[in-house]
Structures are given as structure tokens and as C-alpha cells.
Amino acid sequence: MIKKVLYLPVRGIAMLAGFLIVLNLPSLVVFDTIKKSNQLNFSSFINNLIISLNSFKKMNGFSELQVYFQGQAIHMYLYTLSIFGTSLLIVSITGLLVSTTVIMFPKKIRTRIISLTEWATTVPELLIIFLLEYLVINLYKTYDIQLFKLYGLFGAEPRFSPIVVISFLPTIFLVQLMLKEFIIEETQDYVVFAKSKGLTYRTIYFKHILWNIFPLFLTHVRLIIWFLLTNVYVMEHLFYIKGFMLGMMNVYHPNIGLMNKFQTNIGIYIFGFLLFAIPIIIINGLITIVLIFLNRKEKRDL
Amino acid sequence: MKIFNIKIIMGLLFITGLLIISFLYPLYGPGDFNKFYFLYDGKGNIIANPPLPPSSKHLLGTDRNGEDILLMLIYGAKYTILVAFGVTILRLMFGGVLGIVFSLWFNRFLPILEDFLLVFKVVPPIIITLPLIRGIFGTEKTIYTVLLYQMIVLAIVGIPSVLNVTADIINKLKEESYIHTSYLMGGSHFHVLKTHLQPHLKSYGLLIAIQQLINTLGLIMFLGVFNVYIGGFSIEEVRGLEIPDSYTKEWAGLIGQNFGEFFRTPWIVLAPLFSYFFLLIIINIIKKEIETRMDIHLLGFNLKKRRKKEKEKEKPYQIEKFISSDFTLQGK
Numbered sequence: 001m002i003k004k005v006l007y008l009p010v011r012g013i014a015m016l017a018g019f020l021i022v023l024n025l026p027s028l029v030v031f032d033t034i035k036k037s038n039q040l041n042f043s044s045f046i047n048n049l050i051i052s053l054n055s056f057k058k059m060n061g062f063s064e065l066q067v068y069f070q071g072q073a074i075h076m077y078l079y080t081l082s083i084f085g086t087s088l089l090i091v092s093i094t095g096l097l098v099s100t101t102v103i104m105f106p107k108k109i110r111t112r113i114i115s116l117t118e119w120a121t122t123v124p125e126l127l128i129i130f131l132l133e134y135l136v137i138n139l140y141k142t143y144d145i146q147l148f149k150l151y152g153l154f155g156a157e158p159r160f161s162p163i164v165v166i167s168f169l170p171t172i173f174l175v176q177l178m179l180k181e182f183i184i185e186e187t188q189d190y191v192v193f194a195k196s197k198g199l200t201y202r203t204i205y206f207k208h209i210l211w212n213i214f215p216l217f218l219t220h221v222r223l224i225i226w227f228l229l230t231n232v233y234v235m236e237h238l239f240y241i242k243g244f245m246l247g248m249m250n251v252y253h254p255n256i257g258l259m260n261k262f263q264t265n266i267g268i269y270i271f272g273f274l275l276f277a278i279p280i281i282i283i284n285g286l287i288t289i290v291l292i293f294l295n296r297k298e299k300r301d302l
Numbered sequence: 303m304k305i306f307n308i309k310i311i312m313g314l315l316f317i318t319g320l321l322i323i324s325f326l327y328p329l330y331g332p333g334d335f336n337k338f339y340f341l342y343d344g345k346g347n348i349i350a351n352p353p354l355p356p357s358s359k360h361l362l363g364t365d366r367n368g369e370d371i372l373l374m375l376i377y378g379a380k381y382t383i384l385v386a387f388g389v390t391i392l393r394l395m396f397g398g399v400l401g402i403v404f405s406l407w408f409n410r411f412l413p414i415l416e417d418f419l420l421v422f423k424v425v426p427p428i429i430i431t432l433p434l435i436r437g438i439f440g441t442e443k444t445i446y447t448v449l450l451y452q453m454i455v456l457a458i459v460g461i462p463s464v465l466n467v468t469a470d471i472i473n474k475l476k477e478e479s480y481i482h483t484s485y486l487m488g489g490s491h492f493h494v495l496k497t498h499l500q501p502h503l504k505s506y507g508l509l510i511a512i513q514q515l516i517n518t519l520g521l522i523m524f525l526g527v528f529n530v531y532i533g534g535f536s537i538e539e540v541r542g543l544e545i546p547d548s549y550t551k552e553w554a555g556l557i558g559q560n561f562g563e564f565f566r567t568p569w570i571v572l573a574p575l576f577s578y579f580f581l582l583i584i585i586n587i588i589k590k591e592i593e594t595r596m597d598i599h600l601l602g603f604n605l606k607k608r609r610k611k612e613k614e615k616e617k618p619y620q621i622e623k624f625i626s627s628d629f630t631l632q633g634k
Contacts, residue, residue, distance in 0.1 A: 014417040230426040
């Protein structure tokens with residue numbers, strides 16, 4: 001126990017070093033326009049590292065951060081969080097419902113649906129976005145029905161379309177993972193015993209298998225969060241939504257020419273980053289607590 | 303051998319065929335992809351200007367600059383496929399070797415290394431890649447340096463995950479009893495790696511490689527949406543819009559630069575989008591075939607046992623006839 005506590009500062013330093021080095025990597029490679037080649041510029045890289053470290057100590061750019069937060073920042077942050085949180089809930093609940101429904105079907109239909117989900121996960125995200133935009137705009141043009149707002153221009157804040165687009169593929173992925181877990185669990189001894197004793201399929205699946213699988217479900221949800229964040233970021237760019245991601249990138253990366261400003265404000269960049277990481281950390285923490293509480297199958301060969 | 307399966311061979315043949323056609327393009331294809339500004343009829347009157355929909359002359363239509371889309375797709379295929387394969391190989395080489403070295407020889411430093419690389423675990427790859435890959439602007443003359451830089455950035459972003467997976471696999475394998483015995487009998491790390499771990503790592507490595515290939519293709523597609531094209535921009539912008547034009551015409555760049563065209567001229571974006579989708583499907587077919595052949599617990603059953611059962615079913619039990627047709631007993 002004491003060893004772990006003493007080890008924490010070392011871990012903190014390692015994490016901070018990782019952050020700083022990755023964020024300063026662009027200055028390592030210098031593009032020489034005369035020789036037209038890439039060169040590794042170690043001296044400027046180390047210089048920038050020291051500048052970043054100093055700015056982190058002095059907390060440079062604190063006044064800019066205050067100005068940023070007095071403006072639209074908190075509203076944009078909560079807007080992004082609402083989209084992300086709703087999508088996560090929808091993905092988890094829909095995934096669980098669909099997988100439990102599908103597992104009750106006869107075996108032939110079940111295997112067909114499983115192969116269908118495997119193909120569905122190969123669909124690129126952009127195809128889904130394309131089809132949705134095409135559908136909505138075509139409907140509006142031919143029948144004058146506006147299904148829902150697509151874009152975030154002129155102060156509009158669409159919620160439905162981003163959530164649908166963000167949640168679609170992760171739901172199918174979660175359904176696929178859950179179906180595989182169900183089928184692996186079916187080969188266990190207690191299921192064969194329960195069947196031989198004459199229990200109905202519904203009792204076996206919903207009373208026994210589902211609760212044994214639940215910790216694995218939470219582990220898969222952790223994986224889904226990553227996909228959701230990527231989708232949120234791409235969505236905000238494509239639909240011109242003024243969310244936290246776009247705002248953060250604009251404040252801290254307005255221009256390549258202002259790289260010096262970026263280096264000196266590394267402290268606020270890391271702070272903005274932490275804000276972005278807060279939902280992940282909270283959800284991960286909750287899942288860990290629930291797993292410890294359930295105390296079953298924490299480690300499983302993935 | 304595992305790989306001799308008809309689906310895998312067909313998939314690999316298709317990708318190789320596409321690469322060869324793409325490399326041979328300068329021999330048979332026009333350098334400017336049949337670019338035109340106006341379409342004239344026989345008498346010299348202007349009847350249309352690009353973009354043109356698919357027709358018998360332009361099989362997939364033309365884009366806004368008048369370039370034939372089918373020719374652009376063929377030309378850009380080699381960049382997409384080679385960059386994806388190159389990045390995968392780089393990731394596997396560096397990530398795999400580092401994972402093996404750290405999990406066998408420097409096992410004590412593995413937790414610190416994983417904390418150091420926590421950035422890549424917490425943040426999705428697109429968010430890290432974008433600022434790094436935007437740090438360079440290229441023009442037509444410097445295409446190969448731009449390509450090299452972009453491949454290095456894409457490889458760096460994926461190395462930590464390969465490292466983690468390799469280290470996890472080796473740590474799990476090290477718990478087996480035969481490896482414990484090998485160490486007890488005086489085997490070195492290198493001996494254990496060469497004799498015991500190598501077959502496992504070969505099969506897992508192939509799967510990890512294909513998974514990283516799929517991830518790379520997805521990441522490149524997202525980058526295209528943000529107007530970051532593999533190979534940089536060409537001097538001429540897309541006519542009529544202020545969007546930079548892709549120089550190498552690789553598929554993700556074609557999707558990304560034309561994504562806004564989906565309603566006015568959908569064929570410009572549909573063709574590269576469906577080609578990309580087709581490429582992903584083929585790679586997924588190969589991955590699925592390799593997984594089932596490796597007898598990994600896919601769908602919860604073991605393929606070898608299933609095959610044995612099927613073979614046993616083919617030999618039905620034959621009742622020996624003791625009585626002939628005229629009801630007299632017969633010996634064997």
C-alpha cells in the first residue's frame with residue numbers, strides 16, 4: 001500500500017512528460033523549403049519542452065482562460081456533454097435491449113443476425129452521415145417535411161441528428177460484442193445443468209446469464225466511450241456545431257503561425273484537455289466501482 | 303498452411319491486382335485525367351461544363367475540375383493501399399519489438415512506460431493526429447517528403463496500442479506452466495521467445511496487423527474529412543469552391559474534399575466512398591477467415607471439433623445382413 005502511494009509521484013511525472021513530449025512533437029520535425037527535406041531539430045524541440053514546462057509552472061495564460069470561460073465556453077461544454085451523455089445512454093440501453101432480444105430468437109435467425117452485425121460494423125462512419133443527410137434533405141425538398149435540424153449554423157443547436165449519427169455504429173458494435181459474450185456463456189456447465197433441470201430459456205437468459213455477463217458489458221461500454229468521442233469530434237466539424245471540441249481547438253490552435261503562443265500556453269491547453277477528459281474519468285470510475293461491488297469476473301480473457 | 307483458403311486468396315489477388323493496375327496507370331492513362339473546361343458539340347458550341355454525371359464516356363462521371371473520377375480512383379489506389387500497409391508495418395515493427403523487449407527484459411519498467419503513453423490511451427487518435435499532421439505543408443514537388451512525414455505521424459499514433467496489446471499477450475502467455483518450467487530449467491528470455499512464444503506471436507501478430515490496417519484506413523478517412531490529404535494539396539483548388547484539391551488523388555482525400563457535394567452532385571463523393579467501403583469489406587473478409595482458421599473462440603465453438611463431428615457423421619452405422627432375401631440364415 002505504502003509502495004503504491006510512494007509510486008504515485010513517479011507515475012504523475014511520467015504522465016506529464018508523456019503529455020508534454022507528444023504536444024511538442026511538431027517542433028521536432030522541421031521542413032526545410034530550400035533543401036526540400038525533413039530534418040530533425042532536437043535543439044528547438046528541447047527548447048520548446050523547457051518553455052512548456054516553465055509555462056506549466058507559472059500557469060501562463062490564466063487571464064485568457066478566464067476570458068474564455070466568461071464567454072460561451074461553459075455553454076458549449078455543456079452542449080457537447082449533453083450530446084455525448086445522451087448518446088452513451090442510448091448506446092448502452094439499446095445495445096443491451098437488442099442483444100437480449102436477438103439471443104431469444106431461434107438459432108438459424110440468430111447466426112444470420114450475428115453475421116449481419118459483423119458486416120454492419122465494417123461500414124465507414126461517413127457513409128451513415130451521407131445517407132442521413134441525403135434522406136433529410138431529399139424529404140425536405142420533395143415533401144417539405146423537415147424531419148430534424150441538421151446543421152448548427154445561424155445559432156441553431158441540433159440535438160437529435162448528432163445523437164442519431166454518433167450512436168448508430170457504436171450500438172451495432174456493442175450488440176455484436178454482447179451476442180458473442182452470450183454465446184460463449186452458453187457453453188458453461190451451469191447452463192447445461194439448468195436446461196437439464198427443465199428451466200425455461202427466459203429464466204436461464206434473464207436471471208442467470210445476463211447477470212453473469214453484466215461486468216463484461218460494463219467493460220465493453222468503456223471501449224465504446226472511445227468511439228463515441230471520436231464520433232463527437234468529427235460530427236462537430238461536419239455539422240458546424242459549436243461545441244466544446246471545436247471551441248477548444250480554435251482557442252489553442254488558431255493558426256500554425258501562432259505555434260509560439262501555443263507553446264507558452266501549454267498550461268491552459270492541458271487544463272482544457274483535462275476538462276475534455278473529465279467525463280471519461282468519471283464514467284471509468286463509476287464502472288470500476290460497480291465492478292468491485294459486483295465482485296464477479298473482473299478479469300476475463302478478452 | 304493457414305493462408306490457403308479461397309476467400310483469402312481472392313481478397314489478396316484483388317488488392318494486388320488493384321495495385322498493379324494503379325502502378326501501370328502512367329502507361330495507359332492521361333496525366334491530367336482527361337481534364338476539360340467545357341464540353342463542345344460537333345459545331346463548336348458549348349453544351350455543358352463540369353461536373354458531368356456518369357455516362358458512357360465517363361463511367362463514374364467527372365468532378366468539378368473536369369477530371370474523370372474512374373481514372374482518379376485508379377491513380378490514387380496505390381497511395382491509399384501502400385500508405386496503409388506501410389503505416390501498419392511500421393506500427394507492428396516498432397510497437398511489437400518494444401512490447402516484446404519491455405515485457406521480457408525490462409518488465410519492471412513496463413508500468414512506467416504505460417503511464418508515459420497514457421496520452422494515447424485516453425485521447426482518441428484523431429484528436430492527437432490532427433495538430434501533429436497539420437504541422438507540414440507540401441506542394442507538388444515535395445510529395446515524397448510530405449508522405450514520409452505523414453506516415454511517421456500515423457505510425458507514432460498507433461505504436462502505443464500495439465505495444466500494449468503485445469505486452470498483454472506476452473504477460474498472459476508467461477503464466478503458462480511450460481514457460482515457468484523453461485525458466486526454471488535455466489532458459490534465457492531469448493530462448494523462451496524463440497522456442498515457446500514465437501508460434502503464438504506469429505498468429506496473434508497477423509491478427510493485430512490486420513486490425514491495425516483497418517484502424518489506419520479509418521483514421522485516414524477521418525483525416526480526409528478535415529481536409530488533411532495524404533500527399534498534400536495540388537496548386538489548383540477545386541473550381542468554384544475554396545477547398546484544396548488532393549494531389550495524390552488517394553481515396554480518403556477524394557471523399558473528404560468532395561463531401562459537401564453529396565446533394566448537388568452526389569456521384570463525385572459516392573464513387574470513392576463505395577470503393578473505400580469495398581476495400582474495407584475485403585480486408586474484413588480476410589480477417590474473418592484468418593480468425594476462424596486459427597480456431598479462436600469465435601461464436602463460442604471450436605472449428606476443429608465441429609469438423610471432426612461432421613466427419614464422424616459421414617460414416618453411418620451399417621446393419622450387417624444376417625438373413626438373405628429368401629429367409630435362410632447366412633454366415634459372414
